[in-house]
Amino acid sequence: MATELHFDCGTLVAPTLPDDGALRGLFQRDARTGVFRTAARHYRDVVLRLRELGVPYEDRARRFEPLEVALTSPVEPFPHQKAALDAWSRAGGRGLVELPTGAGKTLLAVLAIAQVKRPTLVVVPTLDLMTQWQGVLSRHLGQPVGMLGGGVSDRRALTVTTYDSAAMQTEFHGNHFGLLVCDECHHLPAPSYRFIAEGSLAPYRLGLTATLERTDGGERVCEELLGPLVHRTDIRELQGRYLAPYEVRRIEVPLTPSEQTRHDEARARYLAFIRGRGIRFDVPEGWARFLAESQRTDEGRAAHRAYREQRRIALTSSAKLDVLWRVLLEHREDRAIVFTDDNETVYTLARRLFLPALTHHTPVPERKALLASFASGELPVLLTSRVLNEGVDVPEARVGIVLSGSGSVREHVQRLGRILRQRPGKRALLYEVCSAQTAESSISERRRQHRAYQEGEGEAC
Amino acid sequence: MLTRELLLFRTRDAKLRPSFVKREDPGLLALAGELITSVEAAQGRSRDEVEEALGLQAGAYARPKVARGLVKLLVDRMRFDEPQEGATEARAALFQEAARVRRALPPDARVEEYEARLAEAFSRPLADLRESLYADLPGHRRLLDWDALSPTQLLDRYNLALAQGPLFDARRLTLRARAPELLRVRKVLRWLKFCRLVAEVRREGEDWVLDVEGPGAMLALQKKYGLQLASFLSVVPVLTRWQLTADLETSRRKVTLILDEKDPLVSPHGSALGHIPPEVASLAEGFDDAEWELDLLPLPRNVGATGLCVPDVTFRHRTTRREVALELFHAWHAGPLARRLEELRSRPDEGLLLGVDRALAKGTQEREALEAHPQVVLFHGFPSAKRLRARLSP
Numbered sequence: 063m064a065t066e067l068h069f070d071c072g073t074l075v076a077p078t079l080p081d082d083g084a085l086r087g088l089f090q091r092d093a094r095t096g097v098f099r100t101a102a103r104h105y106r107d108v109v110l111r112l113r114e115l116g117v118p119y120e121d122r123a124r125r126f127e128p129l130e131v132a133l134t135s136p137v138e139p140f141p142h143q144k145a146a147l148d149a150w151s152r153a154g155g156r157g158l159v160e161l162p163t164g165a166g167k168t169l170l171a172v173l174a175i176a177q178v179k180r181p182t183l184v185v186v187p188t189l190d191l192m193t194q195w196q197g198v199l200s201r202h203l204g205q206p207v208g209m210l211g212g213g214v215s216d217r218r219a220l221t222v223t224t225y226d227s228a229a230m231q232t233e234f235h236g237n238h239f240g241l242l243v244c245d246e247c248h249h250l251p252a253p254s255y256r257f258i259a260e261g262s263l264a265p266y267r268l269g270l271t272a273t274l275e276r277t278d279g280g281e282r283v284c285e286e287l288l289g290p291l292v293h294r295t296d297i298r299e300l301q302g303r304y305l306a307p308y309e310v311r312r313i314e315v316p317l318t319p320s321e322q323t324r325h326d327e328a329r330a331r332y333l334a335f336i337r338g339r340g341i342r343f344d345v346p347e348g349w350a351r352f353l354a355e356s357q358r359t360d361e362g363r364a365a366h367r368a369y370r371e372q373r374r375i376a377l378t379s380s381a382k383l384d385v386l387w388r389v390l391l392e393h394r395e396d397r398a399i400v401f402t403d404d405n406e407t408v409y410t411l412a413r414r415l416f417l418p419a420l421t422h423h424t425p426v427p428e429r430k431a432l433l434a435s436f437a438s439g440e441l442p443v444l445l446t447s448r449v450l451n452e453g454v455d456v457p458e459a460r461v462g463i464v465l466s467g468s469g470s471v472r473e474h475v476q477r478l479g480r481i482l483r484q485r486p487g488k489r490a491l492l493y494e495v496c497s498a499q500t501a502e503s504s505i506s507e508r509r510r511q512h513r514a515y516q517e518g519e520g521e522a523c
Numbered sequence: 524m525l526t527r528e529l530l531l532f533r534t535r536d537a538k539l540r541p542s543f544v545k546r547e548d549p550g551l552l553a554l555a556g557e558l559i560t561s562v563e564a565a566q567g568r569s570r571d572e573v574e575e576a577l578g579l580q581a582g583a584y585a586r587p588k589v590a591r592g593l594v595k596l597l598v599d600r601m602r603f604d605e606p607q608e609g610a611t612e613a614r615a616a617l618f619q620e621a622a623r624v625r626r627a628l629p630p631d632a633r634v635e636e637y638e639a640r641l642a643e644a645f646s647r648p649l650a651d652l653r654e655s656l657y658a659d660l661p662g663h664r665r666l667l668d669w670d671a672l673s674p675t676q677l678l679d680r681y682n683l684a685l686a687q688g689p690l691f692d693a694r695r696l697t698l699r700a701r702a703p704e705l706l707r708v709r710k711v712l713r714w715l716k717f718c719r720l721v722a723e724v725r726r727e728g729e730d731w732v733l734d735v736e737g738p739g740a741m742l743a744l745q746k747k748y749g750l751q752l753a754s755f756l757s758v759v760p761v762l763t764r765w766q767l768t769a770d771l772e773t774s775r776r777k778v779t780l781i782l783d784e785k786d787p788l789v790s791p792h793g794s795a796l797g798h799i800p801p802e803v804a805s806l807a808e809g810f811d812d813a814e815w816e817l818d819l820l821p822l823p824r825n826v827g828a829t830g831l832c833v834p835d836v837t838f839r840h841r842t843t844r845r846e847v848a849l850e851l852f853h854a855w856h857a858g859p860l861a862r863r864l865e866e867l868r869s870r871p872d873e874g875l876l877l878g879v880d881r882a883l884a885k886g887t888q889e890r891e892a893l894e895a896h897p898q899v900v901l902f903h904g905f906p907s908a909k910r911l912r913a914r915l916s917p
Contacts, residue, residue: 066869068828071719071738072747075828077870090741094723094734095825097870101742122828122869233719233747257747261739353528354588363582387634394626409660413653415634416621416641418614423660428611441618 072261156289163479180240251280335365606659809908827866
């Protein structure tokens with residue numbers, strides 16, 4: 063009887079196997095069911111070995127065939143894109159590519175799909191990226207592109223999904239795609255996301271990122287699951303030629319006397335509470351402990367309210383609003399993205415200034431419409447919290463205004479990346495507005511510890 | 524389900540015990556009743572308002588974390604309205620008009636001037652427009668209804684959720700059902716199949732032991748299966764006497780969760796257990812002789828590469844102890860029959876007989892194929908003891 067391969071909830075199963083050490087080394091005997099079982103990601107090695115042995119086998123695992131797909135019109139890749147594609151091809155269609163934001167990672171994936179001609183699953187971190195990838199793939203490959211996530215369940219030969227949806231559904235569709243593309247693949251090492259690559263048969267794999275390095279060494283997991291790092295281009299190699307030149311302007315604004323008084327009082331109240339209870343935010347459980355203790359007593363609840371109050375004053379001070387208004391008027395002819403740290407600020411500003419907001423609450427069709435109106439110039443300003451931090455392509459954006467954010471260097475570099483897509487004559491501007499004499503100043507200092515910021519630094523206004 | 528920060532448990536000697544609440548605790552029952560009354564009175568209010576009101580009630584309770592857990596379970600059962608049609612389009616039109624006004628402003632215009640021009644451009648007051656601008660956000664949607672339950676049922680769900688939470692970090696669990704009733708263990712086995720789990724099932728005297736895992740657990744793909752293991756737990760309390768242990772692996776430590784029938788767990792899957800059809804009882808009587816015995820609690824069998832079959836009965840020869848399981852396929856089982864035949868082709872199992880209703884063999888070709896199949900017994904209504912006995916004899 064021929065060896066049969068089956069797919070079972072993210073695993074590859076064979077009821078019997080030839081007597082071959084290499085092949086049996088890939089599988090484990092599953093005493094629970096009496097079959098041989100391995101992670102689905104070993105499918106490629108298993109099939110290659112069976113072919114090498116010349117033994118008959120029946121592939122009941124794979125649910126995909128080569129796909130008739132080609133570029134709708136010729137694409138001339140940039141040298142760094144061509145180098146990356148060549149390196150990936152030489153590695154057998156597996157591997158990681160690290161390119162700066164704006165360097166054309168999506169187009170590289172389009173070229174990879176057109177080359178390997180296999181049904182492809184693209185995994186992205188956010189719903190906005192999902193709709194963006196759908197647009198790019200259908201435009202360049204002339205095929206309907208399905209989506210899984212954000213309330214949409216439409217699986218097709220070319221499908222885009224989010225990491226969250228893929229983690230839930232790989233056990234059902236892990237055998238339907240021959241190429242797995244993980245965009246912003248530095249997310250993949252998270253324990254709940256690894257299964258996306260482990261439970262997929264896809265013999266071809268491509269990981270894309272601007273920042274592969276993780277503090278926890280997770281890049282090794284990416285290499286194990288998607289293949290080795292095959293190409294890397296540094297932001298400095300592309301600056302000015304393939305990415306727009308840029309300038310960073312930091313604006314520190316004072317609180318009004320009344321805001322400063324209210325801010326200082328609230329801050330003193332919440333600091334007294336955490337100091338009194340020995341709560342420290344530089345230890346892992348610090349924040350959780352503050353939340354728990356602040357709910358137990360009236361004093362704690364008051365401290366929690368004070369924490370929110372001082373933060374709200376710093377994030378939405380009247381001076382910040384004035385600066386935002388001035389910058390927007392100054393750049394009336396440009397496209398500008400306003401970044402804040404939380405949705406509450408986004409919607410407060412949206413209502414105050416009648417500016418469109420894009421958050422994780424925005425339904426997918428409205429997201430698409432907003433990004434299209436932004437691209438056409440109909441709506442030249444977008445307010446957002448964190449959903450545009452990563453990957454979303456808004457090439458027309460020339461101005462970024464960071465009203466608030468975390469201390470994360472990665473977040474700040476990604477925000478800068480939103481405005482660096484090259485356009486003829488474009489010079490990008492990133493404004494960072496922060497309230498003086500508040501906790502914001504030190505957060506701002508923390509997130510600027512990256513050469514991209516130090517090199518593009520302009521005059522403070 | 525409860526989110527991680529709402530789980531309450533104690534760990535001692537590497538054993539984890541959920542901090543179950545007493546289902547007859549008057550204070551908690553009163554709180555549950557008040558929360559339920561609030562939910563019923565909140566119909567038509569926005570999600571933010573409902574959650575804030577429930578949150579305040581929870582915060583005032585002596586054990587706020589327990590109360591917040593109850594609130595979470597209630598919110599999970601609520602249904603909110605969908606956004607009004609055209610909300611997005613109206614918003615887009617408003618933003619476009621505002622963008623046009625902004626472009627026409629002089630470079631030194633102040634916000635107040637912008638607002639004045641907006642007021643001229645729109646027919647409605649700016650305050651109204653601001654109020655309704657994002658009325659369709661999830662937090663602004665109105666409560667339509669909810670899956671109602673009683674205060675006691677809410678506490679039962681809470682206790683179950685407390686026990687389910689830790690299982691998200693579990694790789695496997697072991698369940699011992701002590702001398703279970705036939706129908707109860709069958710319900711558990713069917714749920715096992717429904718949860719797409721793999722189990723090693725064995726009988727130890729009158730007990731049944733199930734080692735339950737995700738298919739990929741042996742390959743360290745364990746994270747994926749926590750939710751399925753938690754779902755499986757919800758059926759376990761239908762057993763009368765049982766013990767469950769699960770090894771939990773978090774990044775910092777390894778602990779064991781131990782539960783049994785003395786814990787206040789109640790299955791939400793109802794008391795209906797199904798029944799033994801009179802035909803099966805009659806068949807059992809037909810085999811009550813010296814040669815064969817009938818087992819109405821047969822062990823599940825793995826079939827094909829990935830399938831699990833829960834046979835209807837097992838015949839056991841009294842002298843040789845040879846076993847033959849029988850699985851019945853009635854007129855509405857066309858799909859499962861095709862799958863089972865395919866699985867038998869990929870992994871033969873001589874110890875399994877398929878009883879197939881003739882209604883599934885309508886075409887001549889199908890009938891001939893089924894009649895020729897060495898493991899198929901065709902029947903009208905129910906297979907007769909005589910036909911089965913003939914097939915069982917070598």
